[in-house]
Amino acid sequence: MEERIRKIRQARALLAEAMQGCExxxxxxxxxxxxxxxxxxxxxxxxxVPLRPELG
Amino acid sequence: xxxKFWNQHxxxxxxxxxxxxxxxxxxxxxxxxxxxxAFYRRKFDDAKLKPADIRTLEDFxxxxxxxxxxxxxxxxxxxxxxxxxxxxxxxxVVHHCETSGTTGKPLGxxxxxxxxxxxxxxxxxxxxxxxxxxxxxFYFAFGWGNFAGxxxxxxxxxxxxxxxxxxxxxxxxxxxxxxxxxxxTVLISTPTFALRMAAVAxxxxxxxxxxxxxxxxxxGEPGPTALPxxxxxxxxxxxxxxxxxxxxxxxDAFAPGCPEGDGVHVNEMNVFTWSMDAESGNEVAEGxxxxxxxxxxxxxAQPLLNYRSHDLVRRRASCACGxxxxxxxxxxxxxxxxxxxxxxxxxxxxxxxxxxxxMPEVSNSYELVLTREEDNDAMTVKFEPxxxxxADMWWEISKRLxxxxxxxxxxxxxxxxxAPDTLPRYELKTKRIIDQRPKEFRRALDx
Numbered sequence: 345m346e347e348r349i350r351k352i353r354q355a356r357a358l359l360a361e362a363m364q365g366c367e368x369x370x371x372x373x374x375x376x377x378x379x380x381x382x383x384x385x386x387x388x389x390x391x392x393v394p395l396r397p398e399l400g
Numbered sequence: 401x402x403x404k405f406w407n408q409h410x411x412x413x414x415x416x417x418x419x420x421x422x423x424x425x426x427x428x429x430x431x432x433x434x435x436x437x438a439f440y441r442r443k444f445d446d447a448k449l450k451p452a453d454i455r456t457l458e459d460f461x462x463x464x465x466x467x468x469x470x471x472x473x474x475x476x477x478x479x480x481x482x483x484x485x486x487x488x489x490x491x492x493v494v495h496h497c498e499t500s501g502t503t504g505k506p507l508g509x510x511x512x513x514x515x516x517x518x519x520x521x522x523x524x525x526x527x528x529x530x531x532x533x534x535x536x537x538f539y540f541a542f543g544w545g546n547f548a549g550x551x552x553x554x555x556x557x558x559x560x561x562x563x564x565x566x567x568x569x570x571x572x573x574x575x576x577x578x579x580x581x582x583x584x585t586v587l588i589s590t591p592t593f594a595l596r597m598a599a600v601a602x603x604x605x606x607x608x609x610x611x612x613x614x615x616x617x618x619x620g621e622p623g624p625t626a627l628p629x630x631x632x633x634x635x636x637x638x639x640x641x642x643x644x645x646x647x648x649x650x651x652d653a654f655a656p657g658c659p660e661g662d663g664v665h666v667n668e669m670n671v672f673t674w675s676m677d678a679e680s681g682n683e684v685a686e687g688x689x690x691x692x693x694x695x696x697x698x699x700x701a702q703p704l705l706n707y708r709s710h711d712l713v714r715r716r717a718s719c720a721c722g723x724x725x726x727x728x729x730x731x732x733x734x735x736x737x738x739x740x741x742x743x744x745x746x747x748x749x750x751x752x753x754x755x756x757x758x759m760p761e762v763s764n765s766y767e768l769v770l771t772r773e774e775d776n777d778a779m780t781v782k783f784e785p786x787x788x789x790x791a792d793m794w795w796e797i798s799k800r801l802x803x804x805x806x807x808x809x810x811x812x813x814x815x816x817x818x819a820p821d822t823l824p825r826y827e828l829k830t831k832r833i834i835d836q837r838p839k840e841f842r843r844a845l846d847x
Contacts, residue, residue, distance in 0.1 A: 345409070380513070380514055380517070381517075384514075384517065384518065384521075387669065388407055388409075388410055388669055389409060389410070390409065390410055390413060390417065390421055392421070392424050392425075394428060395425070395428050395429060395432050395697065395700060396512075396514060396700055397514070399432075
């Protein structure tokens with residue numbers, strides 16, 4: 345489980361990089377949604393993440 | 401697809417780990433609410449409390465003031481639509497729902513996109529446990545309106561990945577014909593409407609137990625887990641497994657049904673709950689009946705902390721189904737304020753009494769008589785007109801009272817005038833509720 349959690353955290357970090365400076369609203373919106381889902385996955389694995397994805 | 405749980409990792413998480421997670425999340429929620437909601441900042445300040453003062457779960461239960469629906473409604477009325485209860489910029493609110501307004505004014509419920517995803521997914525735990533899978537197709541036998549229960553079921557089907565068939569706008573026969581034509585496998589409705597549909601189908605010469613429906617899933621009123629007789633009737637009428645969850649519109653679909661069939665489990669990823677003695681305000685122990693006090697992690701637009709549900713519940717720490725999430729045995733056993741659901745609308749004793757009190761021709765002697773008619777709870781208001789009112793006016797007063805209740809509570813109740821001094825008088829507490837429903841259709845504490 346630890347390895348899965350580590351990979352999800354990595355994926356969020358990659359998404360954050362991909363979102364930086366994104367000038368296409370459609371793509372930025374999809375990346376934000378993807379980050380929301382990954383935040384929700386961490387939450388439901390019992391990880392101590394903030395209440396909302398944009399908070400950390 | 402053969403997994404027993406939607407998420408075994410958290411649904412069977414040891415209590416100590418769940419409690420540690422709750423404390424972390426409650427502390428974060430206190431900071432969030434204090435910093436973003438003027439309503440909560442004032443709550444904390446009035447209690448001379450800072451978010452950092454919440455160091456234990458006991459601190460949270462004892463130090464943080466309770467909240468109640470009426471407070472939120474008052475705040476919203478002072479500055480519509482949400483007033484100081486909103487904790488996110490309004491442009492992040494993507495969906496608006498409302499409570500039915502049966503206690504008086506409706507409560508506005510704002511949701512962010514994330515809130516809708518999490519609220520919807522709360523349904524899935526119970527659906528999955530019942531056996532519903534992404535290959536199933538849902539038939540929604542209701543109109544949509546602004547009711548959170550309906551919308552969140554739709555969000556649930558999206559989260560699970562099922563086909564959605566909306567029956568919005570159809571009458572009962574239309575629903576039956578649509579089910580026979582489109583062959584969905586899951587019926588979503590209130591429990592009483594499921595029974596009504598089966599009865600109407602029988603009149604049409606259609607046996608719904610032979611239809612494509614394999615599961616029925618319900619919310620909105622006491623159903624299969626609270627009333628075993630209801631479960632038997634629905635399962636027989638539809639030839640299907642009947643499930644239920646317990647939800648509160650402004651909070652979450654927070655308690656999915658237990659596959660053991662005798663209660664619901666609190667979704668401890670979405671909410672934190674404890675039980676309170678409504679008289680003393682003290683926490684009650686496991687196995688004792690108390691009011692369910694709920695804090696939601698998933699209402700980031702309008703946070704709800706230590707929120708009074710007015711539902712009386714009995715908590716159990718363990719269950720044969722394997723979930724460690726707190727079980728509410730028999731779901732809701734009763735209400736701190738008496739409530740009955742009439743044709744899908746929650747009707748509160750106090751709300752009816754308030755409207756009766758606004759009729760100058762009606763005396764203080766009245767009864768609210770509960771019966772069971774055509775698979776629905778029904779309420780009749782029996783009242784004595786004041787002695788100064790001539791008998792030839794009684795019919796008109798009855799009609800005006802019925803109209804007033806319909807206008808105020810969105811439900812039509814039968815109102816009957818009876819001659820003055822004919823209703824029973826009581827030396828001590830006046831008995832207003834006369835419950836003539838069969839015992840198997842009453843909540844445990846109303847029997």
